[in-house]
Amino acid sequence: MTPELRGQTNCEACPIRHRAVCASCDTEELLTLESIKYYTSFKAGETIVMAHDPMSFVASLVSGTATLEHLTEDGRKQTVGLLLPSDFIGRPEREAAVYDVVAITDVTLCCFRRTQFEQLLASTPHITGRMLEMTLDELDAARAWMVLLGRKTAREKLASFLLLILKRTVADTPPLPAKAYSIDLPLTREEIANYLGLTIETVSRQFSKLKAEGLIRIESSKTVTIPDAETLAEEAGSAL
Amino acid sequence: MTPELRGQTNCEACPIRHRAVCASCDTEELLTLESIKYYTSFKAGETIVMAHDPMSFVASLVSGTATLEHLTEDGRKQTVGLLLPSDFIGRPEREAAVYDVVAITDVTLCCFRRTQFEQLLASTPHITGRMLEMTLDELDAARAWMVLLGRKTAREKLASFLLLILKRTVADTPPLPAKAYSIDLPLTREEIANYLGLTIETVSRQFSKLKAEGLIRIESSKTVTIPDAETLAEEAGSAL
DNA sequence: CGGTGAATTGAGTCCCGTCAAGGAGCGTGG
DNA sequence: CCACGCTCCTTGACGGGACTCAATTCACCG
Numbered sequence: 001m002t003p004e005l006r007g008q009t010n011c012e013a014c015p016i017r018h019r020a021v022c023a024s025c026d027t028e029e030l031l032t033l034e035s036i037k038y039y040t041s042f043k044a045g046e047t048i049v050m051a052h053d054p055m056s057f058v059a060s061l062v063s064g065t066a067t068l069e070h071l072t073e074d075g076r077k078q079t080v081g082l083l084l085p086s087d088f089i090g091r092p093e094r095e096a097a098v099y100d101v102v103a104i105t106d107v108t109l110c111c112f113r114r115t116q117f118e119q120l121l122a123s124t125p126h127i128t129g130r131m132l133e134m135t136l137d138e139l140d141a142a143r144a145w146m147v148l149l150g151r152k153t154a155r156e157k158l159a160s161f162l163l164l165i166l167k168r169t170v171a172d173t174p175p176l177p178a179k180a181y182s183i184d185l186p187l188t189r190e191e192i193a194n195y196l197g198l199t200i201e202t203v204s205r206q207f208s209k210l211k212a213e214g215l216i217r218i219e220s221s222k223t224v225t226i227p228d229a230e231t232l233a234e235e236a237g238s239a240l
Numbered sequence: 241m242t243p244e245l246r247g248q249t250n251c252e253a254c255p256i257r258h259r260a261v262c263a264s265c266d267t268e269e270l271l272t273l274e275s276i277k278y279y280t281s282f283k284a285g286e287t288i289v290m291a292h293d294p295m296s297f298v299a300s301l302v303s304g305t306a307t308l309e310h311l312t313e314d315g316r317k318q319t320v321g322l323l324l325p326s327d328f329i330g331r332p333e334r335e336a337a338v339y340d341v342v343a344i345t346d347v348t349l350c351c352f353r354r355t356q357f358e359q360l361l362a363s364t365p366h367i368t369g370r371m372l373e374m375t376l377d378e379l380d381a382a383r384a385w386m387v388l389l390g391r392k393t394a395r396e397k398l399a400s401f402l403l404l405i406l407k408r409t410v411a412d413t414p415p416l417p418a419k420a421y422s423i424d425l426p427l428t429r430e431e432i433a434n435y436l437g438l439t440i441e442t443v444s445r446q447f448s449k450l451k452a453e454g455l456i457r458i459e460s461s462k463t464v465t466i467p468d469a470e471t472l473a474e475e476a477g478s479a480l
Numbered sequence: 481c482g483g484t485g486a487a488t489t490g491a492g493t494c495c496c497g498t499c500a501a502g503g504a505g506c507g508t509g510g
Numbered sequence: 511c512c513a514c515g516c517t518c519c520t521t522g523a524c525g526g527g528a529c530t531c532a533a534t535t536c537a538c539c540g
Contacts, residue, residue, distance in 0.1 A: 070387045072478040078390040080383040091376050098380055125365045132372045135379060136331050140338055142382040143320035147310045149389035150318040150437025154496070189519060197390025199497055204520055221505085221519065238312040394528065429487060442528055444488055461487065461537080 009034050014110070019086035020060040024130040032120070038111050042103040049089070049101040057111045058090035064107035065186035069100045069194065079195040081142070084168055088134060092118045104186050144240050149197045152237050157196040158206040159236035162216065166226060167240070182225045189221070210235075249274055254350070259326035260300040264370040272360070278351050282343040289329070289341040297351045298330035304347030305426035309340045309434065319435040321382070324408055328374060332358045344426050384480050389437045392477050397436040398446040399476035402456065406466060407480070422465045429461070450475070 011017060011030040022033055039062070042048050048066060049055060061083050068081030080099060083089065089101055092114065112120070121128045148160055165183050187195065193203045210216045215232050217225040226232055233239065251257060251270040262273055280299070282288050288306060289295060301323050308321030320339060323329065329341055332354065352360070361368050388400055406423050427435065433443045450456045455472050457465040466472055473479065 068383070070383070070478070072387070072391065074477075076391045076477075078387045080386045093373065094376075099383065121369070125362075125368065128365065128368050128372055129361070132368055132375060133333065135372060135375045136334075139375060139379045139382060142379060142386065143308070143310070143339065146320045146382065146386055146389055147312070147318045149386055151312065151316045188517095200519080201498085201521085202496060205496090208520070237314075237316075238310070439529060440487080441489085441530085445528095448488070 011037075014062070016060060016062055016086040016110075020110075021088050021127060021131050021134060022060070024126045025124075026126075029124060029126065033112075036112060036116050036120075040109045040111050042107045042109075044103055044105050044107075046103045047100060048103055048107070048109070049097045049099075051097055051100045053097055054095055055090050055097045056114055058088065058092065058114050058117050059109040059111040061085055061087045061089060062108040062110050065104040066107055067102050067104055067187075067191065067195070069102055071100065077194045078197060079191065081138070082164075082195065088131070090114065092121055104191065141240075147238065148240075154196075154198055154202050154206050155209065155235060156237040157198060158192075158203060158210065159215075159232050160240055161192060161196055162224060162226065163229065163233060163236055164240055166229060179229070180225055180227045181229060182219070182223065185222045185224060251277075254302070256300060256302055256326040256350075260350075261328050261367060261371050261374060262300070264366045265364075266366075269364060269366065272364075273352075276352060276356050276360075280349045280351050282347045282349075284343055284345050284347075286343045287340060288343055288347070288349070289337045289339075291337055291340045293337055294335055295330050295337045296354055298328070298332065298354050298357050299349040299351040301325055301327045301329060302348040302350050305344040306347055307342050307344055307427075307431065307435070309342055311340065317434045318437060319431065321378070322404075322408075322435065328371070330354065332361055344431065381480075387478065388480075394436075394438055394442050394446050395449065395475060396477040397438060398432075398443060398450065399455075399472050400480055401432060401436055402464060402466065403469065403473060403476055404480055406469060419469070420465055420467045421469060422459070422463065425462045425464060 011022065011025075011034050012027070014020075014022075017023070022030065025033065040059070042064075051070070063085055066083040066089075067079045068083065070078050070080055072078075083101070089109065090097070121131070148157055152160065162183065165185060166181055169183060170181075185192070189203050189207075190200045192198075193200045196203065207216075207218065210232075211218050214227070215235060217227065219225055251262065251265075251274050252267075254260075254262075257263070262270065265273065279302070282304075291310070303325055306323040306329070307319045308323065310318050310320055312318075323341070329349065330337070361371070388397055392400065402423065405425060406421055409423060410421075425432070429443050429447075430440045433440045436443065447456075447458065450472075451458050454467070455475060457467065459465055
């Protein structure tokens with residue numbers, strides 16, 4: 001857990017206050033949340049939730065990056081969701097988790113005991129509405145990803161991925177001169193491959209090709225500069 | 241519209257009463273719904289909603305089959321959802337549709353004007369809760385489909401598809417002797433291909449292979465018998 | 481019985497997966 | 511300080527599964 005969040009109790013000052021499931025709450029409702037919430041943190045690489053295990057809590061991701069993963073019996077892995085700050089983990093009225101939740105970087109969660117959260121939903125229509133809105137957004141995102149997985153080439157998949165990361169982190173990455181952007185990839189090549197339905201080798205090759213064509217610059221394996229997002233977008237096939 | 245639904249006003253007798261968004265409503269609430277709902281029907285092949293068009297209504301699918309589709313600029317098509325009776329179409333608080341909704345068979349919808357439905361959600365927490373539940377289920381289904389699109393072979397995709405249709409229509413298809421099931425495919429080979437992220441030729445070839453191996457029998461191009469669902473499930477990779 | 485769209489089947493190609501080797505970055509410990 | 515080991519990443523060679531293009535065949539209906 002980052003130092004500034006240790007013992008945090010003030011929801012008003014929370015970095016995800018206006019985007020998370022609590023976004024629609026008023027000051028009074030926040031006080032209720034503050035009284036029952038608790039923070040937890042995980043180190044990079046740790047499994048936060050295992051598929052099929054009982055889930056006694058739900059949470060908002062406060063800081064860090066996590067993935068939602070499915071592992072088939074024969075070892076193939078597909079990432080079905082990328083969790084960034086303000087994203088929600090778990091679902092009410094469900095005993096067992098469906099997917100593994102894995103901390104990619106160090107992660108901080110704002111947690112609620114599931115049964116308590118369910119009571120909250122029942123008594124606070126605001127929150128149910130906000131949760132519905134977030135879930136519908138996630139559903140749209142999942143469907144956009146289905147288009148990527150089903151119909152895009154490796155090259156288009158990688159370009160789309162880079163633009164997705166760019167979009168979801170724009171607030172943190174001011175444009176460099178001449179509208180170039182520098183983005184920080186939280187995922188390794190293997191994790192990117194699992195998200196894009198590819199192998200690590202194919203991902204690496206496509207990185208090299210985009211680099212050779214000047215569409216991206218690779219500062220380090222996890223830092224990429226996009227000289228012109230619009231040109232890259234043309235390589236991504238349909239937008240996300 | 242099927243004859244028995246023409247002029248239908250009695251929600252209690254509705255075939256999707258206990259599965260649709262109205263499932264959580266009590267008798268009194270149903271009366272409110274009855275006063276503002278209206279039925280619409282579409283012929284097979286008609287487009288119910290076009291992506292990017294404004295959407296003035298939301299609806300429950302009462303009978304028939306529809307798909308949610310995305311068409312890329314260069315003509316590739318990916319089906320991102322299969323809509324069967326009780327499924328919901330549209331979303332509150334959204335002006336424009338994101339995906340095309342296409343009637344695959346003749347279809348009957350139970351519609352509400354969107355603004356009216358939004359008021360209903362605001363005043364009836366029941367319905368918001370039910371809608372959240374349905375949306376979370378759809379999200380799980382979308383993620384399961386992501387695993388299929390990203391990691392399964394053509395053979396596994398088709399086997400998974402057949403089992404999906406089987407599961408979603410079991411109520412209508414009593415097992416034949418010796419636990420064989422006969423299922424009716426509402427989709428053409430091309431529509432199946434778009435749903436599975438394959439081409440029509442690959443789908444056809446996999447149908448032939450499964451048939452040659454005795455895993456399915458093809459009664460007609462749209463009717464398939466599954467002699468043993470468990471054996472077929474072994475060919476489907478991880479379950480849905 | 482011929483016409484039409486859907487489905488099947490074949491032949492050839494290519495993109496991506498597989499297998500394998502080598503390189504880069506980084507923390508550890510001698 | 512540098513050798514060592516580890517993990518991650520890159521690159522090459524090769525093969526196969528799915529796509530493309532093309533030709534029948536099938537099913538349905540007037």
